[in-house]
Amino acid sequence: MENEASLVARLRSGDESAFRALIEMYHAMLVRVARMYVSSQAVAEEVAQETWLAVLEGIDRFEGRSSLKTWIFRILTNRAKTRGIREGRSLPFSSLEADEPAVEADRFHGDGHAWPGHWAAPPPGFPEERLLAAETREVIERAIEALPPTQRAVISLRDIEGWSAEDVCNALTLSETNQRVLLHRARSSVRAALEQYLAQV
Amino acid sequence: MANAYEELSCQELVELVTDYLEGALPSELHDRFERHIAHCSGCQAYLKQMRATIRATGTLTVDSLTPDAESTLLDAFRGWRQSAD
Numbered sequence: 001m002e003n004e005a006s007l008v009a010r011l012r013s014g015d016e017s018a019f020r021a022l023i024e025m026y027h028a029m030l031v032r033v034a035r036m037y038v039s040s041q042a043v044a045e046e047v048a049q050e051t052w053l054a055v056l057e058g059i060d061r062f063e064g065r066s067s068l069k070t071w072i073f074r075i076l077t078n079r080a081k082t083r084g085i086r087e088g089r090s091l092p093f094s095s096l097e098a099d100e101p102a103v104e105a106d107r108f109h110g111d112g113h114a115w116p117g118h119w120a121a122p123p124p125g126f127p128e129e130r131l132l133a134a135e136t137r138e139v140i141e142r143a144i145e146a147l148p149p150t151q152r153a154v155i156s157l158r159d160i161e162g163w164s165a166e167d168v169c170n171a172l173t174l175s176e177t178n179q180r181v182l183l184h185r186a187r188s189s190v191r192a193a194l195e196q197y198l199a200q201v
Numbered sequence: 202m203a204n205a206y207e208e209l210s211c212q213e214l215v216e217l218v219t220d221y222l223e224g225a226l227p228s229e230l231h232d233r234f235e236r237h238i239a240h241c242s243g244c245q246a247y248l249k250q251m252r253a254t255i256r257a258t259g260t261l262t263v264d265s266l267t268p269d270a271e272s273t274l275l276d277a278f279r280g281w282r283q284s285a286d
Contacts, residue, residue: 014282014285016275016278016279016282019274019275019278020271020275023266023270023271023274024265024266027266027270027274028263028264028265028266029263032263045270049270049273049274049277052274052277052278053277053281056277056278056281057281099216101212101215101216102215102216102218103212103215103247105212108210108211108212116210117210117211117212117213118210118211118212118241118243119211119241119243119244122242122243122246122247123243123246123247123250124246125246125249125250126249126250126253131253131256131257132257132260136257137257137260137261140254140257140258140261141261144258144261155258156263159255159258159259160258160259160261160262160263161263162259165223176225180219180220180223180225183219183223184216184218184219184220187219187251187254187255187258188215188219190254190258191250191251191254194250194253194254194257195250
């Protein structure tokens with residue numbers, strides 16, 4: 001990837017290809033993150049578009065104290081939060097509500113058993129050749145699509161885009177603990193969907 | 202949660218897998234995690250599934266920019282550039 005300083009310099013000088021590169025890299029992800037805070041896809045898209053205008057208006061003041069990526073996502077997060085509050089929504093992390101278990105309780109032995117809490121139905125292996133098949137990827141995509149928007153944003157940034165935990169916490173203004181809780185739930189759901197799908201012959 | 206001297210159950214271990222992979226378990230719990238998994242083929246299989254899940258998720262891409270969004274954004278960009286001139 002092009003180095004950030006040169007991208008910023010080109011953007012400041014009004015170079016359209018620099019802007020195009022940035023929107024290709026980040027716009028879809030901005031919409032996905034905005035969706036954590038606002039009520040619909042359409043509003044999320046609007047907030048992401050406003051963010052780009054704010055990026056252009058503010059690029060002369062960007063000092064490089066954070067990475068450009070973090071700076072852009074912080075602008076988005078602030079705007080989406082404000083918009084969500086105006087819509088009367090509560091912040092998505094104010095209630096990290098009761099846990100769904102990572103694995104259904106009936107997969108483990110119950111209290112009456114000699115080994116309570118140990119696998120009754122141990123997990124099978126995933127066949128490698130099916131794991132990376134197009135159809136399997138669709139199963140993963142659908143599982144991610146079905147997650148609550150906060151979990152969807154975190155797993156997308158971490159596991160699809162390959163961001164570090166630190167970058168995700170900074171961009172979404174999440175605590176490390178909440179970031180991990182959300183990632184854990186998201187990955188656990190995707191794993192369960194994969195296991196179910198791959199168990200079919 | 203089991204006390205410090207008890208072994209973890211499998212049901213407890215699956216809830217710690219993300220913290221384990223993130224290197225976020227306190228050292229005592231980390232040791233108990235590894236002690237359990239060294240002897241438990243079910244949990245070894247679970248950890249393998251989780252790693253495979255992460256790897257497979259990593260092959261996806263977030264939907265690309267739609268042509269509509271792209272043209273709206275490029276229009277906005279040209280408007281900004283003009284007003285800046």
